[in-house]
Amino acid sequence: MKEIAIIGSGFSSLAAACYLSAGGNDVTIYEKNNTVGGRARQLCKEGFTFDIGPTWYWMPDVFERFFADFNKKPSDYYQLIKLNPAYSVYFGKNETITIEDTLEKICAAFEKEEPGSSKKLKNFIAKAQNNYDVAIKDLVYRPGVSPFELVTPVTMKKIGQFFSTISKEVRKKFNNPKLVSILEFPVLFLGAKPSNTPAFYSFMNYADFGLGTFHPKNGMYSVIEGMKSLAQELGVTIKTEQTVEEIVVESNKVSALKINGETITADIVVSGADYHHTETLLDKPYRQYSEAYWEKKTFAPSSLLFYVGFDKKVENVDHHTLFFDVDFEAHSKAIYDDPAWPEKPLFYASFPSKTDATAAPEGKEAGIFLIPLAPGLKDSPELRETxxxxxxxxxxxxxxxxxxxxxxxxxxxxxxxFVEQYNSYKGNAYGLANTLMQTAFLRPNLKSNKVNNLFFTGQLTVPGPGVPPSLISGKLVAGLVQNQIEKS
Known part of the structure; x- marks a missing residue:
């Protein structure tokens, strides 16, 4: 039995803790904030409840697979509601497209906008489903330790899709700019421009149109609470308000953490905290990646979020509503090419109280608004208000x-x-973007190559940004740790 210390309590940390504790280890989570969840925390105010972080529940099969590893089901811990509509998109006043809960209904919506597009959509989603089966059921469960993980008979047939982009593939088939925007939207969850995202990632379109969008009753935080309960059932100790100040290394091996001024010994450390920040807790010779390395990386956006309590029911919106009434390219440029506050921002709004009565007092509405931004921008109360x-x-x-x-x-x-509460590099919200040169083994390693018994998990490492990939990342790092324990 090894004493394993886990830094942070987000999705990846909680997942890793479950696997490592089930593997017979003594596991303790150290969380800097006063509640678990990492970026997936909750704001409760005046009878309103908001998810501070993720609000979309996609890829339900990944959650099912996680709980099944412990002979459990998501429904043992939280209830899921399939949303219909999944979301709606505003392109202008009285110009909306609604994405409903089946592919047939979505095909009808596409056909209405662009005659002949429904047949193309069915073919596109069939290909996306095939990619999903390859990626989510196989490739993403590989730990990114070798380029050969990506080389399989199936992926060799799809090699062209790694060198083409989502944007090119969508525009080959669809002419209507509204439909193009809707098909490019899901890859924003991967943190990169559609023109920089490999076409293989069309599996996100299958997640969207094929599997659908869900809402966990009482919000995404109920998933965190479910994972916390499972972790504790498995014997994990969870400690909050624990600020890790240093990772102590002796003879090139982790020996302890300094937390709130106290030295706590550990055989193995797994960090689910921001990767860049975690390396600053090490003396310089033990850091794998330089400041110059991080500076060159393509980061997913940061965000400006508002959590608003309304004293009335809000009309003409769905649970998830996107506002694409301005130039997508101009906003993308302000995030990825010439970082700046966008002149005319696209934004997203979520009204959980449309689905879930617990989110707001009767007759009132809870609203979450999100504007994607370049990380590292100047942030001030005046800019937020503007x-x-x-x-x-x-x-x-x-x-x-x-x-x-x-x-x-x-x-x-x-x-x-994001910087103050999560030690997030440049205040990014979603981690490292999934571009071709930041895929799989080209992402920061799950295992330190300079310090023995130091591991990393979460959105800056394998497999990438988003909640389902974070669950997978926790499983992958736990597998590497267990292998090392068995060999030692």
Missing amino acids: YFEKIINRFETLTNQKVKNYVIFKESFCVND
Whole structure:
């Protein structure tokens, strides 16, 4: 039995803790904040409940696979509601496209916009499903230790898809700019421009149109609570308000953590905290990646988020609503090419109280608004206020209603908060983007090559950004740790 210390308590850390404890180890999680969940925490205020972090539940099969590894089901811990519609998209006033809960209904919506497109969509999603079966059922469960993990008879047949892009493949088949935007939207979860994302990642379109969008009752935080319960059932100790100040190395091997001024010994350390930050807890000779390395990487966006309590029900929106009424390219450029606050931002809004009565008091509405931003931007209360005004004015015009005067309160979260609360590199929200040169073995390693018994997990390492990949990352790192224990 090894004493394993895990830094952080997000999805990847909780997953790793479950596997390692089930493997017979003494596992303790050390979380810097006062509640578990990492970026997936909760804000409760005046009877309203908001997910601070992720709000989309996609790829339900990944969650099922995780719980099944412990002879459990998600329904043992939380209830899922399949959303219909999954989401709607505003392209202008009285210009919306609604994505419903079956491929047949989505095909009908496409056909209405572009005659002949439904047949193309069915073919596109069939290919995306095939990619999903290859990627999510096999490739992403490989730990990224060798390029040969990607070389299989199946992937060799798909080699062209790694060198083409989502954007090219979508535009070959669809002419209508609205349909193009909807098909390019899911890869934003991978943190990169569609024009920089390999075509193979079309499996995200199958996740969207083929599997659908779900809402866990009481919000995404109920998934964290379920994982926390499972971890504790398996014997994991969880400690909050534990700031890790140093990773102590002796003879090139982890020996302890310094936490809140106290030295706590450990045989093995797994960090689910920000990768760059974790390496700053080591003396320089033990860091694998230089500041120059991180500086050159393509990071997924940061975000400006608002959590708003409305003193009325909000109309003409769905649980998830996207606002694509401005130039997608111009906003993308402001995130990835010339980092700046976007002149006219696209934004996303979530109204969990449309589905879940627990999210807001009766007759009121909980609203979450998100603007994707380049990481590392200047962040100030004045800028946040300016951008709230921009989006709320557009929101009122597009949805044809007045809401500003019904705001009971609003809380914001932006670059500075990501840095302060999560030690996030440049305040990024989603980790490292999944570009071709940042895929699989080309991402930062799960295992330190400079310090024995030091491992990493989460969105900056394998397999990448997003909640399902974080669960998988926890499983992958636990597998590497167990292999090492068995060999020693």
